[in-house]
Amino acid sequence: MTRMRSWLFVPGDSEKKAAKAAKSGADVLIFDLEDSVAPTQKDAAREMVAALIAREEPRDWALWVRVNPFDGDLTAADLDAIVRPGLDGILLPKAEGGADVAHLADEIAKRELAAGMTPGSVRIATVATETATALFSLSSYAPAHPRLAALTWGAEDLAAAVGATSNRDEAGDFTPPYKLVRNLALFAAAAADTAPIDTLHADFRDLAGLEADCRASRRDGFVGRLAIHPAQVEIINRCYSPSDEEIAWARRVVNAFAENPQVGTLGLDGKMIDRPHLIAARKTLGL
Incomplete structure (x- = not known):
């Protein structure tokens, strides 16, 4: 499976930015058909993205498309244009739970x-x-639909929805309501x-x-990040990749339990480790 550390947004109507993004290392x-594309450019963006998907050329990145949300009348036309061989995934904005995933999956299946x-x-x-409704439906993503590959969060539309004057404080950090949203999305x-x-920086x-x-994000459990500029990609890739030391430790933990399958707790380098450490080690190696 393709790595999912850096997810770089590209306006769906800009061939110049698409060419630059393809060399970014993301x-x-x-490819965005939603917010970065003006209403008068939606058809042109669909045509450009469809042509990119149809290109039969090797690439070392996954091709995803952000469609317009279900609260309008543009999603069906988006799907008609982009569901074709070469498309790896679809990002659904303003999703309100597992039912939206199931609905999108049904629409994709017809077109596949x-x-x-x-x-x-x-x-x-x-x-x-x-x-606001979406926050009360976060638990509905579990058990996950077989197509669901990732879940991300956003604060801009939510701030507008609740009438906030800002979602950040004087130091530039998210205010408490949006820190809560971040944590809920992670869980x-x-x-x-x-x-x-x-979410994006x-x-x-x-x-x-x-x-x-x-670094704080990965510490807390996130495995990747949205990006809005190619300059952000290298930092994101580096920060969400485990270090050589982390990989070596994870392998030692996995091997220690493999060699002692009858125990739930054991000592390693003077530290007591148990099943949660094994789970964490496997996640590190999975990255």
Whole structure:
């Protein structure tokens, strides 16, 4: 499976930005048909993204598309244009729970069949916190739909929905309501056993702040991050990749339990480790 550390947004109507993004080193490119595309450019964006998907050329990144949300009348046309061989996944904005994933999956399946694609080949990720209603449906992602590959969160639309004057404090940190949302999204992804992807760092010039934020994010359990500029990709990839020391330790933990399958707790380098350490080690190696 393709790594999912960096998810770089690319406006769906800009061939210049698409070409630059393809060389960025991002694990996932998300060609956007939603917010970054003006209403008058939606058809042109669909045509451009469809042409990119259809290109038969090797690539070392996964091709995803952010479609327009179900609360409008644009989603069906988006899906008609993009569900074709070469598409890896769809990011659904303003999702309001597992029912939306199931509905999107049904719509994808019809189009996969018509396009002669392998059933289930197109995966789904959701932006799961962009409406107030969505927060009360986070538990519905579990058990996860087979297509669900990742869950991320966002604060901008949510702030607008509740009438907040800002979602950040004077120091630039998220205010308590949005820290809560971040934490709930992380736990919702864990409950669904799907990849938790952290939200974007909006100031793409603040690379030091991005790095500090990414390190804290990975510490807490996120495995990747959204990006809005190619300059952010290298930092994101580095911060969400385990170090050589982490990998070596994880392998030792896994091997120690493999050699002692009859025990639940054992000592390693003067430390007591148990089953939670084994689970964490396997997750590290999975990265």
